[in-house]
Amino acid sequence: MRGKVTIIGCPKLDAMDYSDKLTEIIRDHVIKSVTIARMEVPCCDGLQRAAENALRNSGKFIPWQVVTISCDGNMIE
Numbered sequence: 001m002r003g004k005v006t007i008i009g010c011p012k013l014d015a016m017d018y019s020d021k022l023t024e025i026i027r028d029h030v031i032k033s034v035t036i037a038r039m040e041v042p043c044c045d046g047l048q049r050a051a052e053n054a055l056r057n058s059g060k061f062i063p064w065q066v067v068t069i070s071c072d073g074n075m076i077e
Contacts, residue, residue: 011046018047022054026062034064040076 007025009018026034036051038044048066055064068076 009047009050010043011050012043018050019053019057022051023057026054026058026060031060031062034062036064036066038066038068040068040070 007022011018025031034051034055036048038048051064055062070076
């Protein structure tokens with residue numbers, strides 16, 4: 001992750017909605033792109049949705065992608 005800023009969260013374990021905080025971060029900083037790395041488990045849908053909402057609500061156009069990782073640590077195409 002050299003040269004990247006990493007933000008980690010778990011919607012299952014954290015009792016909060018990440019959307020507002022992520023929106024502030026995206027809106028207030030120069031960000032070239034966003035990669036949402038999520039596991040294949042259903043609870044990670046919440047983290048992906050929060051990031052997508054934050055990107056939409058920031059008012060900026062930033063390229064983004066989603067990378068899904070299986071429970072055994074492999075990337076899923």
